Amino acid sequence: MYIDSHCHVDFPQLAENVDAVLANMQQHQVQKALVVSVCLEDWPRLIQLVEQHPEFYASVGVHPGYDEVPEPTYDDLSQRAQHPKVIAIGETGLDYYRLTEPLDWQRERFALHLQVSKDLALPSIIHTRNAYDDTIAIMKAADSETAGVMHCFGEDWEAAKRALDLGYYISLSGIVTFKNAPQVHEVAKKVPLDRLLIETDSPYLAPVPYRGKTNEPAWVLHVAEHIAQLRGESAAQIAQATTANFYQLFHKAQTL
Ligand SMILES: [Zn+2]
Ligand SMILES: [Zn+2]
Known part of the structure; x- marks a missing residue:
């Protein structure tokens, strides 16, 4: 059984075909998917979709690439997080x-x-x-026990270690199935099994053999199989570990 730890099933390409998306998940032993928020304008649609389907969980947040949206307030985020x-x-x-300085707004939004x-x-x-040093610096400054x-x-193993040292998990996407991603292959081999997650980031980044097509949560299976091959482990081991890790990190999902 697999869990897709990061997807955008609320985006129209997938939301319009949600029954087919769910059927394909079931057929490929993908039991759950975390639908990740990118802006609050889309929130009503996202949370409605997640409420309708027990296979989906939600997050709440505003993506750093969204420069033309109102800045979220503390209450905007914390109140929605009570759901x-x-x-x-x-x-x-x-x-x-894509964006150029000044980007103080992005760093403040992250903090x-x-x-x-x-x-x-x-x-x-x-x-x-393109912002790894600043990302790690803000994570450190947050001084949070919640990782x-x-x-x-998509960074190299040295970069992965810096996040692991702060207690963070590493989630690998379809990039790990691409031939031209040797540094991600190295991360896939070296990341401790108890800190690994898998994702699709669908509808983007379809893994081999679907590269270039619309991605969907079912294809997280191919991410897992590729990682298993690189590590010399079985897909069942990767499935078991990444599912356990998901519930360990996203502890609120245990109560649902
Ligand atoms: Zn992203
Ligand atoms: Zn995303």
Whole structure:
């Protein structure tokens, strides 16, 4: 049994076909999926979808790449996080890929999410792109006992160790199935089995053999199989470990 720890099933490509998405999950032993929030404008649609389907959990947060949305307040995040199906804060973090300085607003938004995560003891879902040093610095400054997950990990093993040292988990996406990602392959081999999560980030980043197509939670199976191959372990071992890790980190899901 697998869990997709990061997907965007509320996006139209998938939401419009949710019955097929759920059927495909069931067929591939993908029992649960965490539907990750990117902006509060989409929140009503996201939470309604998650309420309708026991297979889905939710997070609440505003993605660092969303520069043209109102800044979320502490209450915007903390009040939505009270919902019984909201098990995490995010996605949050830093993304310097497309945007240019000044990006103080992005760093402040990230720190706010980590404050809510700390106060509510709900794990954070971290997105980081072209901004790793600043991301780690803000995580350290938050000085929180509540860790989180580095989602869609694309950095090298040295970088992974810095997050692991802070108690964070590493989540691998379809990138691990790509031939041109040797540094992610190395991370997949070296990350301790009790700190590993798997995800699709669907509808993006479809793994081999679906590369270039619309991704969906069922294909987390291919992520797991590829990691198993790299590590010389069985897919069943990866399934068992990543499912246990999911409930360990996202502890509120245990109560549902
Ligand atoms: Zn992301
Ligand atoms: Zn995402």
